[in-house]
Amino acid sequence: MHDLEAAILARHSTRLFRPNKPVPRQLVDEALELAIHAPSNSNVQPWQVVFTTGPARDRLVKALLAEAQATDPQIPPLPAQFEHYRRDVGKLVYGAMGIARADVAARRLAVLRNWEFFGAPLAGVVCMHRELGHADSLGVGMFLQTFLLALTARGxxxxxxxxxAGYPEIVREQLGISDDMRIMCGVAVGYGVTDFPANTVRSPRNPVSDNVSYLED
Ligand SMILES: Cc1cc2nc3c(=O)[nH]c(=O)nc-3n(C[C@H](O)[C@H](O)[C@H](O)COP(=O)(O)O)c2cc1C
Structure with a gap:
């Protein structure tokens, strides 16, 4: 049994992986066996994940990179009042990479690494049936966090x-995902490069009281 609190605190987003250090399939399968215990609306278990590795992953990366060099991703903008979070995390991550905000070319190159899954040898795509709704995406999120924690506990x-998800047609075409499925996000899995400064970034959190309130009387 692993320590839950230790896994929660150790999990963080990794943005450079060791491409040649393979991910043991057994560890991923163990994490998935735990993640399916996540709760979901009416026990629908709305998560659908397609993993790629080896040549299939490389083909997906090649197609995504080609598209990302040609067109902007279809990612809805954040509402204005939340935009500062993106700026702040960008400053932390790209700052750790030594990229100044004004250095548009370097930043663009760094952003492109997204579509290489940051070099991770295991690339997942998380989907949900198109006719499911908000309550069901909560279930996908719960599955995903449980999966990430179980991975963290396994190193x-x-x-x-x-x-x-910004290039849904490419993902669909490369992985044979039907139109019934909404492509929600990717998940890069592997062993991080420990001395890459951006991998040591820990994004700050609001104090609990900013986001949670108790009403008693
Ligand atoms: C739904 C979702 C989408 C995300 N998309 C990206 C992404 O496209 N690129 C990226 O570098 N990080 C992405 N992240 C990582 C977040 O930036 C990160 O979780 C947040 O800054 C908190 O940092 P932490 O994961 O290190 O705790 C995403 C996270 C979530 C939950």
Whole structure:
């Protein structure tokens, strides 16, 4: 039995993986066997995940990179009042990589690494049936977090990536995902490069009281 609190605190987004250090399939399968215990609306178990590795992963990366060099990803913008979170995390991550905000070319190159799954040898795509709704996406999120924690407890690193969902047609075509499925995000899995400064970034959190309130009287 692993320590839950230790896994919660150790999990973080990794943005450079060791491409040649393979991910043991057994560890991923163990994490998945735990993740399916996540709760879901009416026990629908709405998560669908397609993993690619080896040549299939490389083909997906090649197609995504080609598209990312040609067109912008279809990612809805954040509402204005939340935009600062993206800026702040960008500053931390790209700052750790030594990239100044004004250095558009370097930043663009770094952003492109998203569509290489940051070099992770195991690339997952998380989907949900198109006719399911908000309550069901909560179930997908619960599955995903449980999966990430179980991976962390097994010494594996990860990064959830909405950027992968920015090119749904490419993902669909490469992985044979039907139109019934909404592509929600990617998940990169592997062993992080420990001395890559951006991998040591820990994104700050709001104090609990900013996001949670108790009403008693
Ligand atoms: C739904 C979702 C989508 C995300 N998409 C991306 C992404 O496209 N690229 C990226 O570098 N990080 C992505 N992240 C990682 C977040 O930036 C990260 O979780 C957040 O800054 C908190 O940092 P931590 O994961 O290290 O605790 C995503 C995370 C989630 C949950």
């Amino acid at each position: 594996l690193d990860s990064c959830v990536q909405v950027s992968i």
